[in-house]
Amino acid sequence: MLGKTANGLFWMYRYLERAENTARLIETGQRIALTRLGDSDAEWRSVLLSAGVWPGYETYKGDVTKEGAIDWLLRSRHNGSSVRACISTARQNARLVRTALTGEVWESVNAAYMNAEKMLARQVSERDLPGCLRTLRQHTALVRGMTHGTMLREANYEFSRLGTFLERADNTGRILDVKYYVLLPSARAVGSALDNVQWESILRSVAARGGFRMGHSSDAGPREITHFLILDQRLPRSLAFCVHQLQDNLKKLNAGNGKPPESLKLVDLLLRKYLTHEVDAIFEYGLHEFIQEILALLGDLTTQIQIDYRFYE
Amino acid sequence: MTKTDFFDEMWGFEQDLREPYAQFHEWFEQEDTARLRAKQREAEELFRLTGITFNVYGRDDAEERLIPFDIIPRIISGNEWYKLSRGIEQRVRAINAFLHDIYHKQEIIKAGRLPSEMIANNDAFLPQMIGVEPPGGVYTHIVGVDLVHTGPGEFYVLEDNARTPSGVSYMLENRETMLQMFPELFSCNRVQSVQNYPTNLRRSLGATTPRLGPTHGEDPVVAVLTPGIFNSAYFEHAFLADQMGVELVEGHDLRVVNGRVAMRTIRGYTPIDVLYRRVDDEFLDPLNFRPDSQLGVPGIMDVYRAGGITIANAPGTGIADDKAIYSYMPDIVEFYTGERPLLNNVPTWRCSDPDDFAYVRENLADLVVKEVHGSGGYGMLVGPAATKKDIAAFRKKLEARPANYIAQPTLSLSTVPTFTRAGLSPRHVDLRPFVLMSPNGINVTPGGLTRVALQKGSLVVNSSQGGGTKDTWVLED
Numbered sequence: 120m121l122g123k124t125a126n127g128l129f130w131m132y133r134y135l136e137r138a139e140n141t142a143r144l145i146e147t148g149q150r151i152a153l154t155r156l157g158d159s160d161a162e163w164r165s166v167l168l169s170a171g172v173w174p175g176y177e178t179y180k181g182d183v184t185k186e187g188a189i190d191w192l193l194r195s196r197h198n199g200s201s202v203r204a205c206i207s208t209a210r211q212n213a214r215l216v217r218t219a220l221t222g223e224v225w226e227s228v229n230a231a232y233m234n235a236e237k238m239l240a241r242q243v244s245e246r247d248l249p250g251c252l253r254t255l256r257q258h259t260a261l262v263r264g265m266t267h268g269t270m271l272r273e274a275n276y277e278f279s280r281l282g283t284f285l286e287r288a289d290n291t292g293r294i295l296d297v298k299y300y301v302l303l304p305s306a307r308a309v310g311s312a313l314d315n316v317q318w319e320s321i322l323r324s325v326a327a328r329g330g331f332r333m334g335h336s337s338d339a340g341p342r343e344i345t346h347f348l349i350l351d352q353r354l355p356r357s358l359a360f361c362v363h364q365l366q367d368n369l370k371k372l373n374a375g376n377g378k379p380p381e382s383l384k385l386v387d388l389l390l391r392k393y394l395t396h397e398v399d400a401i402f403e404y405g406l407h408e409f410i411q412e413i414l415a416l417l418g419d420l421t422t423q424i425q426i427d428y429r430f431y432e
Numbered sequence: 433m434t435k436t437d438f439f440d441e442m443w444g445f446e447q448d449l450r451e452p453y454a455q456f457h458e459w460f461e462q463e464d465t466a467r468l469r470a471k472q473r474e475a476e477e478l479f480r481l482t483g484i485t486f487n488v489y490g491r492d493d494a495e496e497r498l499i500p501f502d503i504i505p506r507i508i509s510g511n512e513w514y515k516l517s518r519g520i521e522q523r524v525r526a527i528n529a530f531l532h533d534i535y536h537k538q539e540i541i542k543a544g545r546l547p548s549e550m551i552a553n554n555d556a557f558l559p560q561m562i563g564v565e566p567p568g569g570v571y572t573h574i575v576g577v578d579l580v581h582t583g584p585g586e587f588y589v590l591e592d593n594a595r596t597p598s599g600v601s602y603m604l605e606n607r608e609t610m611l612q613m614f615p616e617l618f619s620c621n622r623v624q625s626v627q628n629y630p631t632n633l634r635r636s637l638g639a640t641t642p643r644l645g646p647t648h649g650e651d652p653v654v655a656v657l658t659p660g661i662f663n664s665a666y667f668e669h670a671f672l673a674d675q676m677g678v679e680l681v682e683g684h685d686l687r688v689v690n691g692r693v694a695m696r697t698i699r700g701y702t703p704i705d706v707l708y709r710r711v712d713d714e715f716l717d718p719l720n721f722r723p724d725s726q727l728g729v730p731g732i733m734d735v736y737r738a739g740g741i742t743i744a745n746a747p748g749t750g751i752a753d754d755k756a757i758y759s760y761m762p763d764i765v766e767f768y769t770g771e772r773p774l775l776n777n778v779p780t781w782r783c784s785d786p787d788d789f790a791y792v793r794e795n796l797a798d799l800v801v802k803e804v805h806g807s808g809g810y811g812m813l814v815g816p817a818a819t820k821k822d823i824a825a826f827r828k829k830l831e832a833r834p835a836n837y838i839a840q841p842t843l844s845l846s847t848v849p850t851f852t853r854a855g856l857s858p859r860h861v862d863l864r865p866f867v868l869m870s871p872n873g874i875n876v877t878p879g880g881l882t883r884v885a886l887q888k889g890s891l892v893v894n895s896s897q898g899g900g901t902k903d904t905w906v907l908e909d
Contacts, residue, residue, distance in 0.1 A: 120697055120698050121679055121681065121685055121695060121696060121697055121698070122685070122696045122697060122698050123681075123682070123684075123685050123696070124679075125698050211661070214483070214661055214666070214670070215661055217483075217670040217671075217674060217680075218670055218673045218674040218678075218679070218680045222482075225483065226481050226482065226483075229480075229481055229482075229483050230481060233480065233481070274698060376699065428698040429696055429697070429698055429699075429700070432684065432696065
């Protein structure tokens, strides 16, 4: 397998995952705006921060408005992480690695692109927004499903998964990074109405609201949410889940190829040092520092994978 | 019945239904136009979804376009095909022998059958290939011969594409689309299959292992070299690599390692034995040709000359499909095969010759004038379709550099029924069959790419100028 192909697959799936995550962040932001609790503009700012696109927004647009934020996140060409740009980049990478994809995967990503271009050609009205976001998420899910259902379990597949889980871990990490203060233990046993909305928004943005309710009592609060998002291996968007997947993918890539590469060592370290503790230990360590360090390590991991597998010359 | 000026492949000259179209005609009579119109749209959707698009040169927006596809098949009888394919084989055999001769002893020049300046002053002649023995003796692994059909059993060769002929992915995808849309048509017509082309291509490429032998094991490592994602034919490059199950590489994936051309894999550099390159000669090796090329591999020509890699097609094959050489093709075929040419050559005036030039200059309105090194239908004049102003402008260009042009009479390209707003209407077509050559022999895929001029009366079939494509059927007789 060519290093270039590994690179293309890795980024194709990172961008698909990012498109889906951004779509979900927009849904969450819109939801909070509708509850009219708290400051809607501040909420959109935190959505832009979670999506990692705040600096660009600030430069290009300045003031935060709902319409401005949604358009920036959804379809702006100046924002390389807008849903539209992500899907377009994913498809560009898919063309580059066309020979490494099954026909079904290629057609599903091409269909996602064609439909996104059509839907996002003009500003999306508030009324059409929920349907539009749902369709976009379904498209990315379809690509993932086709990948799962048709691709050989070999290096191609492992790189597609590495891209997916790195992006997903990064996304969950960023949401926690922006909202960590909401989750800090407080003297109050029961949160205010605003706290509740904030907690719910965090759960929604990682598609975990239902799952959380199922597994926890009704008075579960920030401590349980923190545990759920960082350490619970049942949640497919938790940090522990994603990093375990990364470890698994790297192991499979390395099977039968001698001593472990640096990237595998790095992911082992990430798990051992950060993701095997109790949640109280994380609070004691400092939630914010903890998340920041994980995000930095995830960045290092991307760099190391690129080196280990010769993405570039 | 009225006699038509052009030969129609369904109705002949005199409105008599020709045999290969009998079943089709019966089927078509039962069909509803509205349903066919829906099918035509469905075909377009399929092409878009599959991504069978091409990038348009000279546009910044990197727009991807579809080549229009016409749902009415072009049908050729098995008998007619048999004769045609023998002619093609003969021609490809001759081209290959010609190339070997030109880069070695140049007997044809010594015999006085080809003027030496045709080679010496020709940009397509590659001095770096002099004395080089290509692996397996094959220069042209893949050839696409452009033909026009002018009457029953009468074909003319327009051009021998012996460098890197394109369009084979359309041949395959057109068939795939037709099979999906009109399965019933394939039940009542026995159409010869084209789907083995990728397998044959890989086998054929693998049969020309480099002189130093394959790098690992029996099975040679084949790869397709593309200029990259922005090339107009990128889809085809990816398609062929995918269908053959080989890697699609770009120049920056390759480098010379231990005297072999190797590709950068996730586990280090792996040598390649056979490179099916879709990059032009001049870009192939910045050390040996254009130093500014980013598309090639520095030093690949040295590896090639040392027998460490097979390049398909061999560098320097352009001398064989050069438009100035074209006019000598009947001599070339006879000289190397000892047989009379089975396929017709279009009479050609070489404007490098003063008498020919004088004739062409006075008769521009009746002639097709082409640049010797041009392709894609650019820089040519179709006299009968041109305005007085066009002709005057072209005459100036011609007078400035006569040797840069050849001229031919306008041919009566056959027509084939094509689906238009008004139902079936005749439109002019050409045909590009694809030929594979290996030390084991020559293989002509039954059918090829039919290009159709969708504008009423137009004779220009190039996709860059409003041409479309059709599925091409060769029937089992």
